[in-house]
Amino acid sequence: MGSLLSIRLTNSSDAGYTLTGLSLAGNEGYDWLYNASGQATYDIVAGTFTDPKAGATLNFPLPPDGLSIAPGATAKVYGWIVPTAAPDASKTITATLNETAMPQVLPAKAFTAGNYYRLKLWWEGTEWKRFLLPPASDLIAHWKFDGDANNSVENKYHGTVNGAVLTEDKKGNSNRAYSFDGSSHIRINDGAITAFGENSFSCNVWINSIQSSGLGNVLRTDDCWSSQGWLLRFNNGRIEIWEGRSNSYSYISTNQYSDGKWHMLTFVRDVENKKGILYVDGVLIGNYDITGIVNNVSSRLGLWIGSGNRLEYYRGKIDDVRIYNRALTAEEVLALYLSTI
Structure with a gap:
């Protein structure tokens, strides 16, 4: 029920x-709950509500002194809910936290x-936001490394x-x-990806x-000689993002991340805004500007993980x-980090 x-x-x-x-309330008069405006009456024999007491608001129980989140x-x-018998997915709901x-x-x-339904929200210091993970349709390759190096998105x-x-993974x-170990790598041979x-x-x-x-390549598509492609690598303990062909653009982090801890690295090439952006653990670290010709970063060598053409x-x-086929937003990058820690 x-x-x-x-x-x-x-x-x-x-x-x-x-x-x-903490409450959830239907907008535009949307009563998405039964047993919300009073004690509902249910006919067990007929299997229907005779008096549903529909309502729009769900209030979550919290400790008397509030719920502390470090x-x-x-x-x-x-929250226990009794959904309406006539749900309307075109409607919207507003979450209210601390009024x-x-x-x-x-x-x-x-x-x-x-x-059983789940909703994920995160507090970023000034307001609450919903986890907005990138749609699965934009994920073109995912090597989970769960026992092998296969791509889980499609069979190639x-x-x-x-x-x-x-x-062992981060968990x-x-x-x-x-x-x-400094002499090993994984290669995806097909450059189409x-x-x-x-x-x-x-x-x-994720790296540790x-x-x-x-220099230590985490991900690289060029052959270390032609300067045609892109990379994400360690450069004397710092993180470097780079792309090259007609022009070369790069950014190197100020801090070192060779600390033996797990970190999530994200390299976003945003052609519309002419930026190459580095995030570490969901936080913007820095970027380079694409000031001249936009590089054609296609490479015949595919993708190297752990080296660059054995260098x-x-x-x-x-x-x-x-690998995503578009520029992720800052909110999506943070949502990825928070959803996988």
Whole structure:
């Protein structure tokens, strides 16, 4: 008859947050709940509500002193709902937290009885936002490294492993990431997967390294000689993003990330805004400007993971490599980070 709705609340700011009120309310008079404006009456024999007591607002129970969420922490709240028998997915719902309505309205799902529903929200220091993960249709390749180097998006563009060995991922799960010893790599031979030409793209990868000196390619498409393609690599412990062909553009982070900890690296090539952007752990670190001709970054060599045409080898762990066929937004990058930590 009813369903369970959970809300996962992540505090991505540097300060603690105390939640004292949380509600979901249908907009434009949308009564998406039964048993909400009073005690509903249900006919067991007929299997229908005789007096549904429909309503628009769901208030979540919280501790008397509020729910404290530490920086970087996630809390969960639960609400029992009785969905309307006539759901309308064209409607919207507004979440209100501590008497402040979220600026993003939520799409009204066609809730049905007997199911478990989840909603993920994150606090970025000034307002609550909904997790807006990139649509699966924009993900053109995903090497999860869960026991092998196969692409999970479609049955091609699988990786060939050369010396890399399976190891623990960031959550301690065995055989769910690859370790590279400075002489190993994984290669995706078909260059079509990275044939972006003059278009935007994004790559996202988790790394764990202590490579504090020299060059170590995490992802690279050129052959280290022709300067035609793009890369994401360690440069003396710092993170470098680069692209080249007609012109070369690059950015190198100020901080080092060869600390033996897991970090999520995101390289976004945004042709529309003429930027190459680096994010680390979901946070914007820096960018380069595409000031001249937009490079055609297609490469005949495919994608190298852990080296560049058997040069500039990387030392450390790599996991969860994703390639998107467009420029991800800052909100999507942060949502990716928060959804995978």
